[in-house]
Amino acid sequence: MPAITFIHPDGKSDRVETAGGESVMQAATRHGLDGILAECGGNAMCATCHVYVDESWLARLPAMADDEDALLDGTAAERRPTSRLSCQITITPDLDGLVLKLPERQV
Amino acid sequence: MTASGAAGSGVPHLDVDPFDMSFFADPYPAHELLREAGPVVYLDKWNVYGVARYAEVHAVLNDPATFCSSRGVGLSDFKKEAPWRPPSLILEADPPAHTRTRAVLSKVLSPTVMKQVRDRFAEAAEARVDALLQMRSFDAIADLAEAYPLSIFPDALGLKPEGREHLIPYASVVFNAFGPPNQLRQQAIERSAPHQAYVAEQCQRENLAPGGFGACIHAQVDEGAITATEAPLLVRSLLSAGLDTTVNGIGAAVYCLARFPDQWQRLRDDLTLARGAFEEAVRFESPVQTFFRTTTREVELSGARIGEGEKVLMFLAAANRDPRRWDAPDRYDITRRTSGHVGFGSGIHMCVGQLVARLEGEVMLTALARRIGRIEITGEPKRRFNNTLRGLDSLPVTITPA
Known part of the structure; x- marks a missing residue:
């Protein structure tokens, strides 16, 4: 199963084993990871599952839809070129080893 | 209330009436009965299917x-x-029509817009606490749960000052009307004419102040996103579902925090838990208890065969306390991971105003917990009965300053 590494703002990291077909957000909340809130439960409404994607991975992720793009303008922490909503990233085998940084805050 | 297996169908038939006063008074035993009877049940009283488990x-x-x-x-x-x-045009619509109108309201109530109104909402919450500290003893429903949203939401919408007393009664009609033709629904609709007239008038473009949510909806006509005849109906959605829901949400949170002093203390020790305390109250009390859907085809759901054109009643409140999904579901725990609860629904119709509700809840609970040491319930809480909404009519409390 693909594994994802989350890097917290303090530099500590968590490696999460994922199940196929779920979103990065679902994998994170299922593991009780601090730093992903996901208030809307994955409906692309709240922008509280914000992550910064490691630059080397950015181009390998599925493209961003317009609604995700608009929501990212409303994130609590600053939006960067590497910003994504983790509920919109479905885990596939080729994402094994994905590295994501967590923002300072989600609300 | 009994459960009996109906021959043939495999779907248990129950004689529970989920719109009866005795059900509203204490829904929890009936919720458990509905959940444990099976994944899909049939309610003979209203000839509808029901689902009460989270899945x-x-x-x-x-x-x-x-x-x-x-x-x-x-x-x-x-x-x-x-x-x-x-x-x-949004609640009672399907894709593709729904997709277009939904996009408009999502934009008007987006996270970006919430950032812009946050300071204003927080200041109003502080002002409300100022007033409550003067009173010391008050009704936490009228003077807090209603007074706070009334002090910000109609202004945020851009409504005129006159006639706002129609807002809560109108919403009450809307939510009663989702129920069966019982006395609550019939009486609400019979008395609805003046409230309907007020709402229809306020939805017109010329009656909405510039910069408000209402004006922003009408501005989408100029963008070509919706037509001029659709805009007033979309404003109506905010008038229908934007006020009474948050009143009951904030009322639920205050009722929880007053009943569970250990959770109140945790909140006072860490104000960053305010948003979670509100969210958990929405799960725990589920201000919106139920909604129906209608089947468009014959479908099998968890082994039950449901024909086309059947009404299916979703017990959101029962799902939010389903032990299959939640640890210690009957415990109010402000640090719980609530993501996935269905108090705001889920999917394409999930509450479009959820960010407004959370913002109101967060800033109000933050202001309360920072400045109030104790909330004590000083009289018997009175319940308000509605076919869809669960909440209190009055909650007498006395507060002690921090």
Whole structure:
């Protein structure tokens, strides 16, 4: 199963084993990871599952839809070129080893 | 209330009436009965299917092609019966029509817009606490749960000062009307004319102040996103669902925090828990208890076969306390991971105003917890009865300053 590494703002990291077909957000909340809130439960409404994607991975992720793009303008922490909503990233085998940084805050 | 297996279908038939006063007074034993009877049940009283477990409620919410909204999200089937008011363009609509109107309201109530109104909402919450500290003893429903949203939401919408007393009664009609033709629904609709007239008038472009949510909806006409005849009906959605829901949400949170002093203390020790305390109250009390869907085809749901054109009642409140999904579901725990609860629904119809509700809840609970040491319930809370909404009519409390 693909594994994802989350890097917290303090530099500590968590490696999460994922199940196929779920979103990065679902994998994170299922593991009780601090730093992903996901208030809307994955409906692309709240922008509280914000992550910064490691630059080397950015181009390998599925493209961003317009609604995700608009929501990212409303994130609590600053939006960067590497910003994504983790509920919109479905885990596939080729994402094994994905590295994501967590923002300072989600609300 | 009894459960009995009906021969043939495999779906247990129950004689529970989920719109009866005795059910509203204490729904929890009946919720358990509904959950434990089976994944899908049939309610003989109103000839509808019901789902009360988390998995099935979530599944129905997330399959809008099979479980549609355009035939009404109450008991009344719009295919067989004329709706009591022109249908909502968002709540009572399916894709693709729904997709377009939904996008407009999502934009008007987006996270970006919430950032812009946050300071204003927080200041109003502080002002409300100033007033409560003067009173010391008050009704936490009228003077807090209603007074706070009334002090910000109508202004945020851009409504005129006159006539706002119609807002809560109008919402009460809307949510009663989702229920069956019982006394609550019939009486609400009979008395609705003045409230309907007020709302229809306020939805017009010229009656909405520039910069407000209402004006922003009308501005989408100029962008070509919606037509001039659609805009007033979309404003109506905010008038219908934007106030009474947050009143009951904030009321639920205050009622929880007053009943569970250990949770109140945790909040006072860490104000960053305010948003979670509100969210957990929405799970725990589920201010919106139920919604219906209508099947567009014959479907099998967790082994039960449901024909086309059947009403399915989703018990959101029961799903939010389903032990299959939640640890210690009957405990109010402000640090719980609540993501996935269905208090705001789920899927394409998930509450479009959820960010407004959370913002109001967060800033109000933050202001309360920073400045108030104790909340003590000083009299018997009185329940307010509605076919869809769960909340209190009055909650007498006395507060002690921090």
